[in-house]
Amino acid sequence: MTRNQLKMVTIGGGSSYTPELIEGYIKRQDQLPIKEIWLVDIPAGEKKLNIVGEMARRMVKKSGLDWKIITTLDRRAALKDADFVSTQFRVGLMAARVKDERIPGSYGFLGQETNGAGGIFKAFRTVPVILDIVKDMKELCPDAWLINFTNPSGMITEAIQHYGKWPRVIGLCNVPVMAMMTEPQTIGRELKDLTYKFAGIDHFHWHRVWDKTGKEVTMEIIDKMYEGKDAGLPKNIFEINFFKEQLEQMKMIPCGYHRYYYRQEEMLNHSLEEFDNGATRAQEVIKIEHELFKLYQDPNLNYKPKQLAERGGAHYSDAACESIASIYADKRTHMVVSTLNNGAIPDLPSDHTVEVSAQIGAAGAIPLTFGPFQPAERGWIQLMKNMELVIDKAAVTGDYGLALQAFIMNPLIPSGQKAKDLLDEMLVANKEFLPQFADKIDELIAQGVQVHDEVARNIDETLAQQNLEL
Template sequence: MSRNALKMVTIGGGSSYTPELIEGYIKRQDQLPIKEIWLVDIPEGEKKLNIVGNMAKRMVKAAGLDWEVHLTLDRREALKDADFVSTQFRVGLLEARVKDERIPGSYGLLGQETNGAGGIFKAFRTVPIILDIVKDMKELCPDAWLINFTNPSGMITEAIQQYGKWDKVIGLCNVPVMAMMNEPATIGKELKDLTYKFAGIDHFHWHRVWDNSGKEVTMDIINKMYDGSETGLPKNIFDVKFFREQLNQMKMIPCGYHRYYYRQTEMLNHSLEEFDQNKTRAQEVMRIEHELFTLYQDPNLDHKPKQLAERGGAHYSDAACEAIASIYGDKKTHMVVSTLNRGALPDLPSDHTVEVSSIITASGALPLTFGHFQPAERGWIQLMKNMELVIDEAAVTGDYGLALQAFIMNPLIPSGQAAKDLLDEMLVANKKYLPQFADKIKELEGQGVTVHDQVAATIDEHIGQI
């Protein structure tokens, strides 16, 4: 590591989140001796890269810093001798998200970015790309740390560790960050006066909380969840309350994404209402992104706009900056990250990725022991983790049988012929980004599998708005 002249690389640099990343670096200018920031994207993202890259340059200049900000489509040039690499890309751009929402919805199933069929296909598209990035890093910056907040973050981090054989990686999610930002005030406390312990996997974790006298206050926060207090639910999740009796029994706070499983019927009905009204989340994100990039083009804008908080992934980038600063400075910061289990969750294998409270040091994440789950949570976490392992293996190998297994295992996809039909249609719809499944896709197309007309028309309508 070049201790006094850090080279920072962001893959997916044209993302609307980049201004928050730059802001996070600027806030930590005394902790991180940055010399170069490289923002990398692909040709399809060049326009956005130039817009957001020029804004990044204005932000750095306004802060009075002499950092060099480089914009490039050449990933290998950027990675050469990098110290920290962050990843925030979407394979297939928003077009792929439209398909992840619209195609399952046409089968009467949930269309969502990281859950159900959409989440599985996002992993199928993304895992091969992240492994290519790791391959380049091994050659060009073998001492660099990889900070991943490309979704589905847990599965991507798992693939990096298990298939990329890259240990210097931390996976991040904004969901725990938002909980810790919002929950303390509901019980009249500050975060510094509380101890949080999170355990599970990305988008499927629980947490408990204690105050500085050692008293557990988890149930105090749960009580506040039912009086209208703001507890940090992500913007992209419909707010239906958990069953109070269930939380009283588990005495833990589920993350917002548990709604898709604990209140599956209500969440599905809401998703299908949006589908019928052509008001899916992809459309909302398109609207927000259009507004953001219009703002970013203002030559006088040199700070992160407040509208970015509506994007759904607020605080991802700042968490990435804190992880980087903690590794560089051996700060021993408490963060919730995806990392190797190492016994923190004894109900899961020690050599696989979990999302847990950890201490971030110069050697990476040191996970804090959580202990055994009760039978209900143990059953859920073991099913979901093993499903993730099947998804990752299918993404790496292109094994159609494993892809089908993942669909059958997923609690949000009723098993049967319709599940197989949905899998086949989504494979064909995503063929541009699934070379590992090329032979099977060719076979399916030979059998006449297509994206059926009504769905294809509404997808085209959505994509026309991107």
């Protein structure tokens, strides 16, 4: 391709989010001279890929564009000469997420997609795959930009930069986007009249806000949160207020995921209640996704349906399109992204990946300095970041001892024999997707370790049946 005929590639193209991605490109048709959009998936996702591909073609046709939509299972063919590559895949598909939530729940621990044991195992499955993609990109499209919103986004972006040695990457999350979409309304302002500064790591950041006169309005927004005003909480997080006294002391707004740490008792109880009722978030999402793909098969549907907003990751795709447009046109847009720290947070080394406000342009992400945290937040961010580094290293090396260290470090996993037993059971449950741990998993199976939760044991068959119904 050339700069005037862009080749866009999405790995995980059969995702239910893809229509939002296509919509984002269509909205920016005057900014991005797209020639081809390649949607890539694996054989297990081929049926959904074809459904989404046809819908994407209808959306493009409705918009009067001549973009070519190509669906393929051949990742290398897609990556050849790509200009921008976005990643939105889930290793192990939704069955893996169910296991990430159900198995910890069976031990009385939190089951959640990107936090606790579930988040650790999502990284274990995903890091080797993303590094294999980077290896292909070095050969096939060495000048391409990689826009990652595969979760856990921060850890995956860290692995891309540290182990993949790939600097042309930006990690994205929808949580800051949702905050900036909804918070201004709570205080009767518009986003264009406010200045936001975010700092932390993915799913563990804080932010402050100022108006156009330079007056800080962070506490004004916090006050509105306690009047029941919507502050953009993602659909997948149980809503319970933070302790107001804590927020008044820190004078910052935590992201929604901090609830798992600041209100651990209540969030755990809610998670276990869902588990007992056989209705974890993963099981809800499976129903939503099944309904979405039924809709997507409608030959008259040529726009993103409103039901997509019920998925927890709404707005990821639009953020990806904006980051691509900002890089391509050197727009220097303010966005919140995962990128190298480079001094933005003095409490962490400069070569660590952080999630911060940044200026996005032709050079990628230029992080904006946030400054040092107070002791409480400094302690949290240093613990959580170092835990991420341990998880990434374990994912790359297959070192069981490091995996155990990650479990012991994680604040949402009570350390002890049950934590080790949980680790062992989740290794066995994920055997197919953890070749780096193969020898240890074989040893555990020989010792009699097995998956005990009935739903987790049978979820693959359940999803296979749903796939047949599409």
